[in-house]
Amino acid sequence: MPDNAQQKKPDSPWHEGELAIQRSLGVAERMDATGRNFVRSFMPEQHQQFFPMLPFAMFGAVDASGDVWATMRAAAPGFMQAPDAWNLDIRLPRDRDDPADAGMEDAHSIGMLGIQLETRRRNRLNGAIRRDADDGFTLRVRQSFGNCPQYIQLRQFAFVRDPHQPASVRPVHGRVLDARARAIIAKADTFFVASYVDRDSGERQVDVSHRGGKAGFVQIGEDGVLTIPDFSGNLFFNTLGNFMVNPRAGLLFVDFATGDMLQMTGSAEVILSSPEVAAFQGAERLWRFRPEKVIYREDGLPLRWAFEEGGWSPSLNSTVDCDQAKVRLEAAALADAWRPFRIARVEDESTTIRSLYLAPDDGVGLMAHQAGQHLPIRINVGDGERPLVRSYTLSSAPTDGLYRISVKKDGVASRHLHGLKPGDRIEARAPAGSFTIDGTERRPAVLIGAGVGITPILAMLKHIVAESRRKRRTRPTWVFQAARSPEERAFDREIADLVAEGEGNIRLVRALSQPATAIESQDYDIAGRIDLIHLKATLPFDDYDFYLCGPAAFTQSLYDGLRALNIADARIHAEAFGLSSLTRRPDGGSAPVMVPAANAPVHVVFAKSSKEARWQPGEGTLLDLAEARGLNPEYGCRNGSCGTCRTPVLEGRVTYPSQPSFPVGEGEALICCAVPAESETGKLHLSL
Numbered sequence: 001m002p003d004n005a006q007q008k009k010p011d012s013p014w015h016e017g018e019l020a021i022q023r024s025l026g027v028a029e030r031m032d033a034t035g036r037n038f039v040r041s042f043m044p045e046q047h048q049q050f051f052p053m054l055p056f057a058m059f060g061a062v063d064a065s066g067d068v069w070a071t072m073r074a075a076a077p078g079f080m081q082a083p084d085a086w087n088l089d090i091r092l093p094r095d096r097d098d099p100a101d102a103g104m105e106d107a108h109s110i111g112m113l114g115i116q117l118e119t120r121r122r123n124r125l126n127g128a129i130r131r132d133a134d135d136g137f138t139l140r141v142r143q144s145f146g147n148c149p150q151y152i153q154l155r156q157f158a159f160v161r162d163p164h165q166p167a168s169v170r171p172v173h174g175r176v177l178d179a180r181a182r183a184i185i186a187k188a189d190t191f192f193v194a195s196y197v198d199r200d201s202g203e204r205q206v207d208v209s210h211r212g213g214k215a216g217f218v219q220i221g222e223d224g225v226l227t228i229p230d231f232s233g234n235l236f237f238n239t240l241g242n243f244m245v246n247p248r249a250g251l252l253f254v255d256f257a258t259g260d261m262l263q264m265t266g267s268a269e270v271i272l273s274s275p276e277v278a279a280f281q282g283a284e285r286l287w288r289f290r291p292e293k294v295i296y297r298e299d300g301l302p303l304r305w306a307f308e309e310g311g312w313s314p315s316l317n318s319t320v321d322c323d324q325a326k327v328r329l330e331a332a333a334l335a336d337a338w339r340p341f342r343i344a345r346v347e348d349e350s351t352t353i354r355s356l357y358l359a360p361d362d363g364v365g366l367m368a369h370q371a372g373q374h375l376p377i378r379i380n381v382g383d384g385e386r387p388l389v390r391s392y393t394l395s396s397a398p399t400d401g402l403y404r405i406s407v408k409k410d411g412v413a414s415r416h417l418h419g420l421k422p423g424d425r426i427e428a429r430a431p432a433g434s435f436t437i438d439g440t441e442r443r444p445a446v447l448i449g450a451g452v453g454i455t456p457i458l459a460m461l462k463h464i465v466a467e468s469r470r471k472r473r474t475r476p477t478w479v480f481q482a483a484r485s486p487e488e489r490a491f492d493r494e495i496a497d498l499v500a501e502g503e504g505n506i507r508l509v510r511a512l513s514q515p516a517t518a519i520e521s522q523d524y525d526i527a528g529r530i531d532l533i534h535l536k537a538t539l540p541f542d543d544y545d546f547y548l549c550g551p552a553a554f555t556q557s558l559y560d561g562l563r564a565l566n567i568a569d570a571r572i573h574a575e576a577f578g579l580s581s582l583t584r585r586p587d588g589g590s591a592p593v594m595v596p597a598a599n600a601p602v603h604v605v606f607a608k609s610s611k612e613a614r615w616q617p618g619e620g621t622l623l624d625l626a627e628a629r630g631l632n633p634e635y636g637c638r639n640g641s642c643g644t645c646r647t648p649v650l651e652g653r654v655t656y657p658s659q660p661s662f663p664v665g666e667g668e669a670l671i672c673c674a675v676p677a678e679s680e681t682g683k684l685h686l687s688l
């Protein structure tokens with residue numbers, strides 16, 4: 001490191017636009033320290049050695065009218081040399097076909113990106129040009145930093161002509177995307193974007209960066225506006241931060257097989273949240289680009305690249321392309337509808353649990369779900385019988401791109417599901433439920449599943465592992481799985497593979513209540529049921545988030561035990577199955593004040609079916625009352641955790657003898673556990 005750089009305390013490199021996005025995500029403080037240490041005013045030795053190896057580099061430059069352009073320039077390796085830590089000599093002749101060339105005069109600020117597609121290494125620079133000849137210039141470095149290698153596809157390059165020989169075809173200028181431009185964007189898995197801001201110091205800061213995704217990840221609107229998902233990265237937000245201050249953008253798409261270049265300049269808009277963001281799985285934000293000037297340069301580059309077999313970036317496993325995102329938006333529009341699903345596959349997970357893989361049968365895609373959510377399904381169990389509605393937890397992760405429910409044979413509906421074969425049909429509605437996990441959180445997670453309660457736990461574990469591939473950091477996780485016997489325990493292979501992929505960050509503890517001939521340490525770790533004593537003996541002292549799922553008594557006793565240890569209520573996420581829901585003891589010691597139940601008879605009107613009934617104090621729930629009156633409302637869990645029975649309240653109020661775990665919206669009731677609340681009118685109208 002140069003001496004003077006050692007002595008000077010680095011300034012924060014961030015400008016107001018970058019800070020605005022960092023603040024909106026709550027990472028500004030963390031990024032302040034990172035920026036000061038990571039963004040340097042000189043090239044470390046590694047970078048000085050990196051640039052001379054490259055046969056091409058990307059540049060961002062601003063022309064006299066303020067338009068920013070991204071370009072790629074190629075020459076024999078060695079055309080860039082760093083005589084010291086502050087200067088990069090770049091031997092490149094002028095190229096008047098390149099719109100970026102006009103922004104590369106003496107004293108102009110430019111951005112630069114060196115990238116090795118065959119290794120995914122990349123480094124960024126920006127600074128000002130010193131030029132006294134037409135065959136090259138020196139870049140005086142202002143900012144230098146490495147870049148994360150995510151979303152880069154592996155490619156090997158080869159020159160197809162002398163790099164100084166110009167293209168054989170003249171550039172074509174336009175203002176809109178023609179068919180050729182649309183085609184190059186539609187198949188792109190990579191592009192480059194240039195942006196800039198004029199800083200308070202008077203210096204212009206130009207950045208150029210790489211963007212990668214699955215082929216087709218850039219969506220082209222009918223109006224020619226591009227929508228681009230922004231996947232998680234290094235939290236610098238150079239490009240998006242620049243857009244917040246100055247919405248000018250320059251995009252470069254390269255056809256790696258033909259050497260064609262598509263260069264565009266126009267305006268950009270950042271979208272921090274919208275339903276489209278959720279539809280682009282893996283995207284944290286979106287941005288849109290409206291092209292204003294479009295230049296197509298056929299054979300613009302003397303290089304061609306061959307895609308390496310298996311060269312897709314592993315970070316892309318948890319992202320979708322724009323077609324998949326569109327399908328998800330269509331599916332989201334059908335969230336409240338019962339949709340037909342076909343059984344695509346059936347698989348036994350244990351002697352009692354069978355998985356059904358479900359594929360949509362209406363030509364519309366799957367709606368995105370969160371790990372831990374359940375799927376409301378509707379099935380016809382026999383002629384003349386009314387359809388049954390039940391909810392089953394999805395044992396698949398959001399990134400699996402499929403719905404898989406894993407069902408224990410236990411009751412009419414589940415026996416029916418166990419009898420279904422591939423090709424049979426059921427109906428399902430959008431996944432629901434708030435028993436979900438953030439796979440990227442840093443706090444360690446303890447996942448505890450008993451019996452078929454392992455299904456949401458498995459989905460959560462799969463999600464944690466999928467997020468670790470994307471973020472290259474695994475949330476530390478303990479998994480406790482309780483079962484009666486090895487034969488009844490489900491997902492052994494799948495869980496073992498996930499634990500192995502966690503590389504020591506995921507640990508598994510298996511309990512058998514009836515181990516019989518099973519061998520300790522090989523087939524199980526704990527004989528008996530998982531209880532607080534086992535948790536205390538196994539878990540190192542730390543601050544955990546707990547996720548519990550199992551029979552009601554099991555879940556309640558673990559919850560109560562954890563609360564007795566002063567674990568905050570908010571840290572214990574739980575879902576119980578069976579007829580009783582979990583009774584929570586909120587932080588602060590007292591339960592939330594619930595409106596008292598009516599202490600006088602209430603006249604209940606079921607408005608849609610034009611029926612009425614009288615509810616008497618001490619009677620059952622509104623679902624019981626509706627069924628007694630001959631109605632068949634939909635329900636799943638009957639304990640306030642799935643949300644299937646949500647019903648709009650048209651007049652009057654309801655209350656709950658114990659707080660349901662499903663979040664109830666304003667103006668609606670979970671009738672499976674609601675009763676009429678005290679009111680002056682003595683009336684309750686439900687949209688049933």
Ligand code: FES
Binds near residue numbers: 634636638642643
């Ligand atoms: S049926 Fe599940 S919340 Fe009412």
